[in-house]
Amino acid sequence: MTEENNNKPLDKKERVKIPRQKMPEQDPQARIRNFREVPHGLTAELAMTEARRCLACPKPLCMNGCPVEVNIPAFIKLVTEGKFSEAAKVIKKTNALPAICGRVCPQEEQCEKVCVMTKKYGAVAVGNLERFVADYEREQGEIEIPEMAPATGKKIAIVGAGPAGLTVAADLALLGHKVIIFEALHKPGGVLIYGIPEFRLPKAIVKSEVEYLQKMGVEVHTSFVVGKLDTVDELFQQGFDAVFIGTGAGLPNFMKIEGENLNGIYSSNEFLTRSNLMAAYDFPEHDTPIFVGENVAVLGGGNTAMDSVRTSLRLGAKNGYIVYRRSRTEMPARKEEIHHAEQEGVQFMFLTNPIRYIGDENGWVKAMECVKMELGEPDASGRRRPVEIPGSNIVLPVDTVVVAVGNSSNPLIPQTTPGLKTNKWGNIEVNPNTQMTSRPGVFAGGDIVTGGATVILAAGAGKVAARAMHKYVMGIPFDQPAASGEKAATKAG
Numbered sequence: 001m002t003e004e005n006n007n008k009p010l011d012k013k014e015r016v017k018i019p020r021q022k023m024p025e026q027d028p029q030a031r032i033r034n035f036r037e038v039p040h041g042l043t044a045e046l047a048m049t050e051a052r053r054c055l056a057c058p059k060p061l062c063m064n065g066c067p068v069e070v071n072i073p074a075f076i077k078l079v080t081e082g083k084f085s086e087a088a089k090v091i092k093k094t095n096a097l098p099a100i101c102g103r104v105c106p107q108e109e110q111c112e113k114v115c116v117m118t119k120k121y122g123a124v125a126v127g128n129l130e131r132f133v134a135d136y137e138r139e140q141g142e143i144e145i146p147e148m149a150p151a152t153g154k155k156i157a158i159v160g161a162g163p164a165g166l167t168v169a170a171d172l173a174l175l176g177h178k179v180i181i182f183e184a185l186h187k188p189g190g191v192l193i194y195g196i197p198e199f200r201l202p203k204a205i206v207k208s209e210v211e212y213l214q215k216m217g218v219e220v221h222t223s224f225v226v227g228k229l230d231t232v233d234e235l236f237q238q239g240f241d242a243v244f245i246g247t248g249a250g251l252p253n254f255m256k257i258e259g260e261n262l263n264g265i266y267s268s269n270e271f272l273t274r275s276n277l278m279a280a281y282d283f284p285e286h287d288t289p290i291f292v293g294e295n296v297a298v299l300g301g302g303n304t305a306m307d308s309v310r311t312s313l314r315l316g317a318k319n320g321y322i323v324y325r326r327s328r329t330e331m332p333a334r335k336e337e338i339h340h341a342e343q344e345g346v347q348f349m350f351l352t353n354p355i356r357y358i359g360d361e362n363g364w365v366k367a368m369e370c371v372k373m374e375l376g377e378p379d380a381s382g383r384r385r386p387v388e389i390p391g392s393n394i395v396l397p398v399d400t401v402v403v404a405v406g407n408s409s410n411p412l413i414p415q416t417t418p419g420l421k422t423n424k425w426g427n428i429e430v431n432p433n434t435q436m437t438s439r440p441g442v443f444a445g446g447d448i449v450t451g452g453a454t455v456i457l458a459a460g461a462g463k464v465a466a467r468a469m470h471k472y473v474m475g476i477p478f479d480q481p482a483a484s485g486e487k488a489a490t491k492a493g
């Protein structure tokens, strides 16, 4: 569609006839040899054409599907008018991380799932448009700091610089509070920086979104492990009025099977942290050791498993296997990630479960014994339970294994914060209306509360917490509106 056509008003019938615009991306054969981002992003023309598919529903269901309440129809309308920076500002009223969410949010399960176009014509590509306008604003150097409330004199500590902590920080800074983030690693971003690879989420984007917060006055103290240096109680003693815990679920789970201590077997955490945070992906600029053999098996079916196997191919593996005990239907990874992995030649071994590792004389893994599974009745998760088929054992030669079967919450903060209640999985318990924990003034959100979930759910919890924390520090009861503060909180998110 030409620019001229893009300006012509369209009726509903004409809009639905426009096909969903495809985002250009790197060829699979070329990209498995580099770490550059896979999709190139929409062009301005493609974005305007895609935006014209939006029917501007009077009751937009897409907004109900967005945990951070982005005004989707309003920003898309601005895109149809070519007002890209204005569109980015609309998103930023409620979402401080649009370039990130535009890339990694499971839109197909949220805003795009409930779009009225989804069934018959394919959803409006909300995520691709969000990414486009956020990139446009950044590349044009048009990022502006929003209007901030006058200083309140209140000081708030955020523990953990993942999407939950960053969202709380943005919203509270806008409301005029002094916000200091304490992050254990040497770079802020949480999973966005140490887990999700460069080819899905370039580090420069995370850096730029953190810098945006810093321009709003948020301080970020890195290499600061709360619970080892200062405890939560010591933060209060130092004059903080409230504390938010957004420490994520970073404790890797293992299969607990024979041979798991052999060399060549990583947790996905270690493997991805070496590649991403420690920049092994950027060899020879960075010379971080990471061993990747010819045959790499990744255990699991989530985004972490896809990221690990696709990373292993880029680091030189000949065969990258996904070994998953259920079938393709039950895989929790985003559809786009599975599709990209398939295009890149990843081999999927469904209904297959490892039962032991076999080592060589030097203590390195050389094979993995697995059994085939079939699906039985649904379990507590609602997914059909995998059941072993007796005698179906196979041996897969492997020299590297990455275990990506989920993470648990880090126990350090609960262990060092008396009175902080956790559930049986070690997740911090909160009141879902306020995100306040069993300790007054201590709030929590993101994976540390839910267990491993998504970026947007962590950000959504951060927004709820920020509103409640504002009331808490200003002495406003939770069941009362925060007057001008509430307005500002809504404005800010």
Ligand SMILES: Cc1cc2nc3c(=O)[nH]c(=O)nc-3n(C[C@H](O)[C@H](O)[C@H](O)COP(=O)(O)OP(=O)(O)OC[C@H]3O[C@@H](n4cnc5c(N)ncnc54)[C@H](O)[C@@H]3O)c2cc1C
Residues within 6 Å of the ligand: 104, 105, 106, 159, 160, 161, 162, 163, 164, 165, 182, 183, 184, 185, 188, 189, 190, 191, 192, 195, 196, 224, 225, 226, 227, 246, 247, 248, 249, 250, 272, 303, 304, 305, 307, 334, 410, 412, 413, 445, 446, 447, 448, 452, 453, 454, 455, 456, 458
């Ligand atoms: C490899 C991988 C890929 C993923 N892909 C996707 C995806 O495509 N889309 C999606 O929506 N979700 C994805 N997820 C899930 C998503 O990243 C998480 O749900 C989200 O990051 C949770 O945010 P959070 O802020 O709660 O925690 P995190 O992002 O885990 O951040 C927690 C931060 O707290 C810090 N911290 C921990 N303890 C302390 C302490 N004691 N003191 C100070 N700091 C501390 C940690 O270092 C970390 O930086 C993925 C997860 C992984 C692991």
